[in-house]
Amino acid sequence: MTDYSNLLPVSTQWKQSITDFLTEDIPSFDYGGFVVGSEIKNASIYMKSSGIICGIPFIEEVFKQCEINIKWHHKEGEYIKINKGEKKCIGSITGKSKNILQAERVSLNLLSRLSGIASKSNEIITKAREVGYRGIIAGTRKTTPGLRIMEKYAMLVGGCDMHRFDLSSMIMLKDNHIWSTGSITNAINNARKVGGFSIKIEIEVRDLNEAIEAINAGGDIIMLDNFQSNELPIVAKNLKEMFKDKNDKQFLLECSGGLTIDNIGDYLCNDIDIYSTSSIHQGTPIVDYSLKIDK
16 A cells, blocks of 8 residues: 655645634633543544545544554555444554544544545456446546645545646647637647646547647646437547647547436446546545543
8 A cells, every 4th residue: 555645745734724613613711621631541442434544644643633642553545344334443552532522523533534436446446447447537727725734645546646736737729718819729739838848738628629629729637528328439439549649739538517327337448548536525424433531
């Protein structure tokens, strides 16, 4: 399993998010903390539903800020099967009673959410490989405000591509950009002026003719947006054949919209290089966890 925690920056922005989450949960007095006091206790984190464990670096930061020690019994990215009515201890923690309870809800909420995204990402990429798709399954920018770095991270742990991280990561030109500038060609030319050679340009198209215009104008990635499943293979194949001998017209094809675990067998074709879908991270089920102080 790949250790993606090395991706996280040393800057404190994501760590400040953890501080903000804890502050949101305890804006003034911790009345429950007064009740239990500062006696040192041991506690366990239990996994109560099947899935992929994800979010360990973020949970460790919660525990660090709450002065809690943890020993993990399973690794991030590991799939754990939980039978109905059972639970499995995945981590043991030690700290002051009040601190453990201060960390409980923030840590479990993050662990549940991120594990859910990693599990759904893995489910879809696994299904795609089973039906013979060799390309990329990617997420989208439809992430939860404040949680983007964590949700993107969870896509990676699950085996999917994060896609662009933000508006500064890649130039993506959609219908509103095109309508505002008058044409696909105008939009791409304006983007190239500021993006230079180092930033890729992706452009959304609605039909074969728009795709041809985008490729001729120098688009790097052509997004076939909301095409019907029966249209996609035909349009993709035609585009690849049309430009296969033109070395100055190198591009990738992306499909966005409509991909789910239920229709994946009908939707995928290997002439499409990238399938992007928010179904791996938007509205995904959680993985259930609990924290219990040992008696």
